[in-house]
Amino acid sequence: xxxxxxxxxxxxxxxxxxxxxxxxxxxxxxxxxxxxxxxxxxxxxxxxxxxxxxxxxxxxxxxxxxxxxxxxxxxxxxxxxxxxxxxxxxxxxxxxxxxxxxxxxxxxxxxxxxxxxxxxxxxxxxxxxxxxxxxxxxxxxxxxxxxxxxxxxxxxxxxxxxxxxxxxxxxxxxxxxxxxxxxxxxxxxxxxxxxxxxxxxxxxxxxxxxxxxxxxxxxxxxxxxxxxxxxxxxxxxxxxxxxxxxxxxxxxxxxxxxxxxxxxxxxxxxxxxxxxxxxxxxxxxxxxxxxxxxxxxxxxxxxxxxxxxxxxxxxxxxxxxxxxxxxxxxxxxxxxxxxxxxxxxxxxx
Amino acid sequence: xxxxxxxxxxxxxxxxxxxxxxxxxxxxxxxxxxxxxxxxxxxxxxxxxxxxxxxxxxxxxxxxxxxxxxxxxxxxxxxxxxxxxxxxxxxxxxxxxxxxxxxxxxxxxxxxxxxxxxxxxxxxxxxxxxxxxxxxxxxxxxxxxxxxxxxxxxxxxxxxxxxxxxxxxxxxxxxxxxxxxxxxxxxxxxxxxxxxxxxxxxxxxxxxxxxxxxxxxxxxxxxxxxxxxxxxxxxxxxxxxxxxxxxxxxxxxxxxxxxxxxxxxxxxxxxxxxxxxxxxxxxxxxxxxxxxxxxxxxxxxxxxxxxxxxxxxxxxxxxxxxxxxxxxxxxxxxxxxxxxxxxxxxxxxxxxxxxxxxxxxxxxxxxxxxxxxxxxxxxxxxxxxxxxxxxxxxxxxxxxxxxxxxxxxxxxxxxxxxxxxxxxxxxxxxxxxxxxxxxxxxxxxxxxxxxxxxxxxxxxxxxxxxxxxxxxxxxxxxxxxxxxxxxxxxxxxxxxxxxxxxxxxxxxxxxxx
Numbered sequence: 001x002x003x004x005x006x007x008x009x010x011x012x013x014x015x016x017x018x019x020x021x022x023x024x025x026x027x028x029x030x031x032x033x034x035x036x037x038x039x040x041x042x043x044x045x046x047x048x049x050x051x052x053x054x055x056x057x058x059x060x061x062x063x064x065x066x067x068x069x070x071x072x073x074x075x076x077x078x079x080x081x082x083x084x085x086x087x088x089x090x091x092x093x094x095x096x097x098x099x100x101x102x103x104x105x106x107x108x109x110x111x112x113x114x115x116x117x118x119x120x121x122x123x124x125x126x127x128x129x130x131x132x133x134x135x136x137x138x139x140x141x142x143x144x145x146x147x148x149x150x151x152x153x154x155x156x157x158x159x160x161x162x163x164x165x166x167x168x169x170x171x172x173x174x175x176x177x178x179x180x181x182x183x184x185x186x187x188x189x190x191x192x193x194x195x196x197x198x199x200x201x202x203x204x205x206x207x208x209x210x211x212x213x214x215x216x217x218x219x220x221x222x223x224x225x226x227x228x229x230x231x232x233x234x235x236x237x238x239x240x241x242x243x244x245x246x247x248x249x250x251x252x253x254x255x256x257x258x259x260x261x262x263x264x265x266x267x268x269x270x271x272x273x274x275x276x277x278x279x280x281x282x283x284x285x286x287x288x289x290x291x292x293x294x295x296x297x298x299x300x301x302x303x304x305x306x307x308x309x310x311x312x313x314x315x316x317x318x319x320x321x322x323x324x325x326x327x328x329x330x331x332x333x334x335x336x337x338x339x340x341x342x343x344x345x346x347x348x349x
Numbered sequence: 350x351x352x353x354x355x356x357x358x359x360x361x362x363x364x365x366x367x368x369x370x371x372x373x374x375x376x377x378x379x380x381x382x383x384x385x386x387x388x389x390x391x392x393x394x395x396x397x398x399x400x401x402x403x404x405x406x407x408x409x410x411x412x413x414x415x416x417x418x419x420x421x422x423x424x425x426x427x428x429x430x431x432x433x434x435x436x437x438x439x440x441x442x443x444x445x446x447x448x449x450x451x452x453x454x455x456x457x458x459x460x461x462x463x464x465x466x467x468x469x470x471x472x473x474x475x476x477x478x479x480x481x482x483x484x485x486x487x488x489x490x491x492x493x494x495x496x497x498x499x500x501x502x503x504x505x506x507x508x509x510x511x512x513x514x515x516x517x518x519x520x521x522x523x524x525x526x527x528x529x530x531x532x533x534x535x536x537x538x539x540x541x542x543x544x545x546x547x548x549x550x551x552x553x554x555x556x557x558x559x560x561x562x563x564x565x566x567x568x569x570x571x572x573x574x575x576x577x578x579x580x581x582x583x584x585x586x587x588x589x590x591x592x593x594x595x596x597x598x599x600x601x602x603x604x605x606x607x608x609x610x611x612x613x614x615x616x617x618x619x620x621x622x623x624x625x626x627x628x629x630x631x632x633x634x635x636x637x638x639x640x641x642x643x644x645x646x647x648x649x650x651x652x653x654x655x656x657x658x659x660x661x662x663x664x665x666x667x668x669x670x671x672x673x674x675x676x677x678x679x680x681x682x683x684x685x686x687x688x689x690x691x692x693x694x695x696x697x698x699x700x701x702x703x704x705x706x707x708x709x710x711x712x713x714x715x716x717x718x719x720x721x722x723x724x725x726x727x728x729x730x731x732x733x734x735x736x737x738x739x740x741x742x743x744x745x746x747x748x749x750x751x752x753x754x755x756x757x758x759x760x761x762x763x764x765x766x767x768x769x770x771x772x773x774x775x776x777x778x779x780x781x782x783x784x785x786x787x788x789x790x791x792x793x794x795x796x797x798x799x800x801x802x803x804x805x806x807x808x809x810x811x812x813x814x815x816x817x818x819x820x821x822x823x824x825x826x827x828x829x830x831x832x833x834x835x836x837x838x839x840x841x842x843x844x845x846x847x848x849x850x851x852x853x854x855x856x857x858x859x860x861x862x
Contacts, residue, residue, distance in 0.1 A: 216721075
């Protein structure tokens with residue numbers, strides 16, 4: 001077998017890559033469904049119906065996609081600069097902590113100011129927690145994958161301590177949760193019924209802003225240049241370290257917004273099960289979108305549909321909900337393969 | 350019967366035909382020179398011979414027997430030995446260890462060192478290749494390492510030796526030694542394929558020359574019947590003349606280094622260097638790679654700062670060192686390796702062309718928003734002015750050929766009309782046409798009043814383009830000397846660390862290590 005680079009990557013191939021990856025992951029996943037003893041088409045039918053088949057399902061899928069768009073953007077921005085931030089989960093909780101700290105009565109502002117204020121402090125908190133890992137990387141070359149990943153557990157323990165201890169809501173009948181966000185800080189609902197909230201709009205706006213940042217600004221140019229070739233970037237006058245720090249802060253801030261959105265938009269209060277791994281799934285979202293900020297919206301919607309649909313499927317058929325994790329994992333592996341196939345040609349001999 | 354024969358070798362990479370029905374043969378005791386520009390197909394052909402690639406069609410025969418394709422083991426067994434341009438030696442092992450490495454059975458209980466030592470001693474004696482078998486390779490000079498590489502091939506009973514650009518890292522004296530060795534090898538019946546693009550070497554050493562261009566053989570002549578102009582024209586496909594230096598009076602100093610030292614990992618990378626470069630002047634720095642050229646270039650690119658001494662540009666002593674500061678002060682910088690630090694290959698041509706001036710108007714507004722229209726406009730003009738062949742400003746930079754990539758860097762560095770230019774290996778790896786273009790542009794800049802520091806490992810280039818020549822050895826600078834005052838032999842001695850010669854030179858001995 002020989003692998004040769006293609007001279008040109010055609011646009012249709014690049015566009016086809018995620019579609020082919022999704023098809024491949026569903027195909028491979030069908031083997032597991034057969035193993036579980038269910039007819040494949042029936043199972044995927046249930047999954048599809050559970051994700052998109054009713055207005056309730058659709059609203060759930062949209063709601064679930066909101067944190068995934070934020071964490072997907074966080075990964076997409078950081079990975080562009082080859083800063084491998086695996087700590088979006090922890091940064092999400094930092095955002096949630098900040099929203100909970102300021103949004104449960106410490107400060108009173110009208111809604112028009114309170115919501116942006118909570119988002120601001122959440123983003124700052126998400127970024128701030130990355131300062132130590134990123135400075136360790138730029139000054140001591142400490143691998144950020146390790147530091148950001150391990151910080152997740154530190155932050156989760158911190159949250160656990162706070163909501164079991166000093167921040168525990170005495171009105172919560174003993175449940176470990178913080179006090180609810182004040183009404184002024186809660187995101188408005190988008191529809192009269194259901195859980196869909198304004199976070200969706202904020203997330204889409206964030207995606208467009210990130211896209212514009214990457215495409216039209218010097219900062220975006222610097223992030224891309226540093227990611228592709230740091231030594232050429234340095235030679236041309238870009239301060240590589242400063243760019244990496246800035247990228248990390250933006251990435252952490254976006255992940256922090258996911259936390260604010262879940263606390264102030266969906267749950268209403270901070271708990272330890274605020275995120276079922278949105279930070280990690282964000283990496284899959286970004287990979288599937290090939291790090292394109294607008295693509296992040298689409299891939300977040302897809303992965304959210306898989307999760308929501310799989311929940312519904314497992315309720316209706318005898319298939320564990322973990323099939324969703326398998327499908328997401330498979331689709332990420334498949335996208336890596338199919339992106340390679342858009343750039344290289346394989347010869348068998 | 351020829352000892353080695355290529356029959357109708359064809360190799361394609363996608364749409365590119367790297368080797369197009371190449372047939373050639375090598376006789377025993379012959380030195381065959383393979384001449385061609387970068388990308389002509391020399392390396393591909395040798396990789397097929399050595400089993401790194403499999404040919405799409407054709408076969409390789411050694412003494413009439415076909416060598417199984419795609420197997421390095423088979424090539425070695427057939428008696429083919431390769432001396433790579435970048436040596437494949439382990440620095441922390443001894444000479445003997447390096448030579449026997451890979452020839453011993455994997456699961457033997459003890460090594461038969463005495464026999465290996467005896468064989469090496471015999472080979473060294475037979476071919477006049479003196480080496481100390483117990484010295485770590487890391488302590489050897491470049492010329493000695495090359496000798497070890499040759500011995501390594503001979504130890505495996507090679508009868509056909511391939512040398513890929515063997516003189517690229519040698520001083521002129523070391524190159525002469527190598528040529529004497531090659532003559533001794535052929536006298537004993539070995540055959541040699543000598544790959545080079547330096548015409549004078551090929552004329553000096555080879556018996557026959559085969560010229561490749563765009564994957565095809567375009568000429569095969571006996572060296573005795575060839576001359577420089579004829580080979581050059583065959584290689585390039587048309588007559589090419591490199592520009593020559595016209596005499597010109599130097600002006601005011603543009604760059605002054607006084608006692609500049611830069612410390613590297615092991616001792617000083619630059620050791621108390623004094624150097625003045627004036628307007629209308631090119632100062633060439635000769636030296637074997639790794640003798641402080643990188644530190645000097647890094648300093649003048651703004652990537653590092655001096656640990657001692659002072660650097661003055663246009664009479665003003667510098668206190669800040671950064672690429673931005675250098676560009677702002679009017680320094681044009683051509684980096685050593687265009688792929689590694691010259692361009693971002695995955696970004697567009699326009700993005701690379703404006704990279705040094707992106708935060709200034711008109712390329713951007715408010716130091717934040719890129720004015721793409723203005724950038725594209727500027728790029729279109731530079732593509733035109735510097736004859737950069739590409740699909741347009743939006744083309745991906747990595748798709749450009751080496752010559753066009755270098756023109757892009759040239760356009761970026763020279764279009765602001767800098768008064769001091771750092772040209773670090775400006776023509777390395779380029780084809781003849783691009784070399785002439787780059788050199789012409791540098792000479793134009795000199796005429797326009799720029800002072801130029803030219804760093805090159807190619808001594809011919811330094812001598813052809815420089816008003817004054819200096820030599821770097823272990824971070825110490827000898828000279829500069831007026832071009833007319835020194836001979837190539839004297840420069841070669843200085844490159845090897847012998848005391849500087851000629852007027853105004855330091856009398857102290859060179860480093861002993």
